[in-house]
Amino acid sequence: MVAAGPSLQTQVLSEVSVSGKPRTPTGIGEVDRVLGGGFVGGSVVLVGGEPGVGKSTLLLQLAAQVADQGSVLLASAEESASQVALRATRLGLNAPGLRVVADGRVEAVLSACVENMPDLLIIDSIQTVTTADAEGSAGGVVQVRESAGRFIEFAKRTGTVVALVGHVTKEGSIAGPKTLEHMVDVVMYLEGEGDGGLRLLRSLKNRYGSVNQVGVFTMGDVGLDEVPDPSGVLVEAHRAGASGTVLFPMVEGRRSMLCEVQALVVQTVLPQPRRSVKGLDGARVHQLLAVLERHAGVQLVKADVHVNVVGGVRLKDPAVDLAVALAIVSSVQDRPLPLTAAWGEVGLTGEIRTATHGERRQEEASRFDPELVVRPGKGGIRTLHEALLEAGLTPGRR
Ligand code: TYD
Ligand code: MG
Numbered sequence: 001m002v003a004a005g006p007s008l009q010t011q012v013l014s015e016v017s018v019s020g021k022p023r024t025p026t027g028i029g030e031v032d033r034v035l036g037g038g039f040v041g042g043s044v045v046l047v048g049g050e051p052g053v054g055k056s057t058l059l060l061q062l063a064a065q066v067a068d069q070g071s072v073l074l075a076s077a078e079e080s081a082s083q084v085a086l087r088a089t090r091l092g093l094n095a096p097g098l099r100v101v102a103d104g105r106v107e108a109v110l111s112a113c114v115e116n117m118p119d120l121l122i123i124d125s126i127q128t129v130t131t132a133d134a135e136g137s138a139g140g141v142v143q144v145r146e147s148a149g150r151f152i153e154f155a156k157r158t159g160t161v162v163a164l165v166g167h168v169t170k171e172g173s174i175a176g177p178k179t180l181e182h183m184v185d186v187v188m189y190l191e192g193e194g195d196g197g198l199r200l201l202r203s204l205k206n207r208y209g210s211v212n213q214v215g216v217f218t219m220g221d222v223g224l225d226e227v228p229d230p231s232g233v234l235v236e237a238h239r240a241g242a243s244g245t246v247l248f249p250m251v252e253g254r255r256s257m258l259c260e261v262q263a264l265v266v267q268t269v270l271p272q273p274r275r276s277v278k279g280l281d282g283a284r285v286h287q288l289l290a291v292l293e294r295h296a297g298v299q300l301v302k303a304d305v306h307v308n309v310v311g312g313v314r315l316k317d318p319a320v321d322l323a324v325a326l327a328i329v330s331s332v333q334d335r336p337l338p339l340t341a342a343w344g345e346v347g348l349t350g351e352i353r354t355a356t357h358g359e360r361r362q363e364e365a366s367r368f369d370p371e372l373v374v375r376p377g378k379g380g381i382r383t384l385h386e387a388l389l390e391a392g393l394t395p396g397r398r
Contacts, residue, residue: 264331
């Protein structure tokens with residue numbers, strides 16, 4: 001026997017009203033691109049990233065934009081109110097609708113909200129707040145989960161948008177691995193490194209829009225600047241005529257952008273040559289080195305190999321293989337390539353596989369009149385050996 005529970009009113013699905021969630025543009029185009037048009041009322045957005053990447057800066061700029069039209073409460077549990085004010089002054093931000101409270105107690109922040117009822121509540125950061133309802137210290141799994149739960153409940157009940165800042169460790173997880181990501185509506189990560197380098201805002205989850213959107217910024221003296229055309233910036237800085245550099249058209253979501261892959265190969269007497277990889281999957285680059293040795297006759301056992309994606313961009317797309325391979329061989333042979341764009345996944349037998357979005361990559365590359373495009377597909381190259389010849393490089397004995 002199944003015990004009778006409370007009886008529920010069910011609805012015919014097609015008769016359920018689909019009140020479209022209205023979006024409010026944030027005023028920062030690159031953020032709106034990632035959110036899918038703007039904030040949805042009552043939603044909770046997690047903004048993750050490594051310490052120092054610029055999360056507090058981005059959210060302060062966002063806060064000032066939103067506060068132009070509405071009201072924002074910034075709850076800072078990491079910095080004092082005067083530190084936040086100092087940063088706002090540095091950024092030239094002055095919005096009367098922006099209030100700040102420097103407190104890490106969840107209940108205190110929520111009662112401040114009841115008084116002010118902001119359109120946007122920012123919690124910086126979820127790892128430094130604590131709720132009286134849970135045990136454990138700030139930043140621990142239990143506190144993070146329970147505190148986030150309180151803010152989520154508040155957002156759903158009042159329609160306030162809540163943005164939670166979450167620090168990511170070098171290993172890439174926010175305290176309480178994944179728990180937080182499951183709880184919130186939108187997850188965005190801010191990535192990038194180096195002063196003046198690019199900052200990429202990526203969405204990993206979006207209950208109200210598509211994921212894999214990228215927003216691009218640079219960190220300058222007065223905060224984050226939007227970069228609507230990152231390819232232009234990269235190509236401008238690209239030093240044609242140097243060996244070891246190749247352009248790669250990355251495609252993510254609706255965005256395509258050119259990235260510059262650089263390689264430096266130098267002879268070494270060390271028994272264990274160095275392999276340093278930045279912005280790419282290290283294991284994949286190691287595999288590529290083996291394929292180059294075996295199928296293109298490129299000797300690398302007595303060489304240090306450094307591979308880098310310019311501007312702190314991180315690429316996970318396997319289509320970057322061919323650009324990496326060409327950059328490495330160009331450096332080994334110290335032969336500069338003409339302005340070259342390349343893409344294609346390199347297989348273990350030295351074959352080049354067709355990559356997704358071939359046409360969009362071609363289009364993105366074409367905007368900059370490359371002198372050479374090395375790509376797989378119809379009429380394109382099929383092996384690493386062919387690719388090297390196409391680029392004017394010399395394959396060794398296979
Ligand atoms: P911050 O937003 O504090 O990072 P997070 O909150 O992710 O830890 O930004 C930290 C870095 O950004 C800091 O090293 C200084 C730099 N920065 C600038 O280069 N320009 C600026 O205008 C600001 C405000 C910060
Ligand atoms: Mg911060």
